[in-house]
């Protein structure tokens with residue numbers, strides 16, 4: 001019995017990680033006392049309860065994203081037939097990070113699949129900020145471009161703020177411009193664009209008929225591109241929102257109160273089954289590589305949340321991959337379409 005319980009947990013340790021290493025790593029990441037991370041008797045009770053109910057629903061982001069791409073395809077052709085306008089997205093990639101190149105390639109493929117034009121600028125790692133700004137201003141002035149995305153992260157010698165501020169707010173399909181974020185935060189105002197990843201999270205909840213109003217939501221992580229805007233969006237949807245971050249004391253206690261958890265920290269399997277309230281809904285934004293000798297690539301991708309544990313205690317969980325990731329790209333296409341419709345007054 002005891003060994004099978006332990007086995008359940010061991011799924012969520014990456015193969016090279018010992019449990020004591022994990023505990024001290026968590027301790028550092030979340031700033032909690034090590035005692036609070038010990039496997040307590042209540043943890044064991046939770047695991048037992050989890051074993052009785054393994055009926056959690058998998059939230060299929062890949063399928064929902066496909067459905068949204070089909071809707072966008074229809075809208076793009078309706079617009080083209082009525083106005084002759086084809087929405088266009090320009091992507092600026094600086095440097096040759098492998099992951100960034102993959103993301104950009106996927107975005108381009110997604111554009112093609114729905115009939116959106118895609119333009120791409122590939123600049124060398126050692127480009128100057130001015131060169132990037134020149135591309136942005138070219139796209140700002142190009143009427144065939146309705147959305148501009150500067151792939152992040154930028155090389156460290158560039159000032160991300162200067163560059164993101166240069167994107168015309170009408171073409172800011174990432175929703176990263178401070179004026180867009182400011183409007184997102186204010187009651188009675190609306191941003192021109194909502195950031196893609198948080199928008200994808202909320203869209204998944206809507207499409208699965210998961211109500212947000214009046215619920216307790218916890219966002220784990222406070223980044224400008226995911227955590228912070230996700231918290232603002234949940235609040236706009238009338239949730240009561242807490243944000244847990246690396247300086248939060250007793251994060252588990254706060255997370256355990258949540259009906260809805262959005263995790264965006266980037267730490268593999270950090271959120272354990274015992275941190276989750278039975279019946280909670282989990283949206284896992286993390287995409288973390290961990291060693292996997294069984295995979296041809298030598299690694300596999302896992303979320304921030306220990307999936308094998310979460311699926312037993314939650315009512316619905318997004319997988320990684322196949323959860324939020326595909327939704328991010330679908331929302332980028334949607335924002336590009338929205339932008340093109342707006343400039344051409346097409347409803």
Ligand SMILES: Nc1nc(=O)c2c([nH]1)NC[C@@H]1CN(c3ccc(C(=O)N[C@@H](CCC(=O)O)C(=O)O)cc3)C=[N+]21
Pocket residue numbers: 103106149150151152153174196197287301320321322323324325326327328329
């Ligand atoms: N300006 C900017 N805007 C972004 O939106 C942006 C960015 N920079 N920099 C990097 C992050 C990351 N990101 C992802 C998009 C799609 C998947 C995705 O589709 N993932 C799939 C496939 C995963 C795989 O197998 O590689 C999945 O989760 O199923 C993942 C990650 C957008 N980002």
